[in-house]
Amino acid sequence: MKVRTKNIIDLISVLVLLISIYLGYKGYKIGIFTSVSSLRKFLNQYGVWAPLIFMILQIIQIIIPVIPGGVTTAFGVVMFGPLWGFIYNYISICIGSVIVFFISRFFGKEVVLAIFGKENFQKYHKWLRHEKYDKFFAWAILLPVAPDDFLCYFSGLTDMEFKTFVKIILFCKPPSIFLYSMGLVLGIKTIFKSFA
Secondary structure, rough: OHHOOOOOHHHHHHHHHHHHHHHHHHHHHHHOOOOOOHHHHHHOEEEEEEEEHHHHHHHHHHHHHOOOOHHHHHHHHHHOHHHHHHHHHHHHHHHHHHHHHHHHHOHHHHHHHHHHHHHHHHHHHOOOOOHHHHHHHHHHHHHOOOOOOHHHHHHHHOOOOHHHHHHHHHHHHHHHHHHHHHHHHEEEHHHHHHHH
């Protein structure tokens, strides 16, 4: 990567992190992230722009994980339906994952520790220079059980090539998003049937 290009990417990473911290803090202060109902009320006021606002919030949520990612993913399905909820989630999660990869690569270990704490970092420390980390990361992203946001940050600290990271996110993320989405839809249907 040319020095000028790297400097531009580094600058963008810094700006995105700072903006995300600010917007995340403001969102938390006005109650957007405190409940599903408050988030729905916030988005409804934007009408046709609601999907875009949701995607921006989803990206911010990945950069500054205030609440578990599965919650916002599920909310996308509730708000926009299974198909569009999946599409909006997929696009925003991919963008957010790429951003945190660059943030981590620029700021290093300190930013990961600041956001997730030393205990979480130590759980995966052995994978930092592991030769099979790429495969581990792919399986972790594919299955909806791993701490995806953390692992995307963590991957920025490893020797993983950016193109490898992007391929894994693009091809392994859809199944886990789909499982979250369908699991929620089936859960809601089951609840309604039980009260029918």
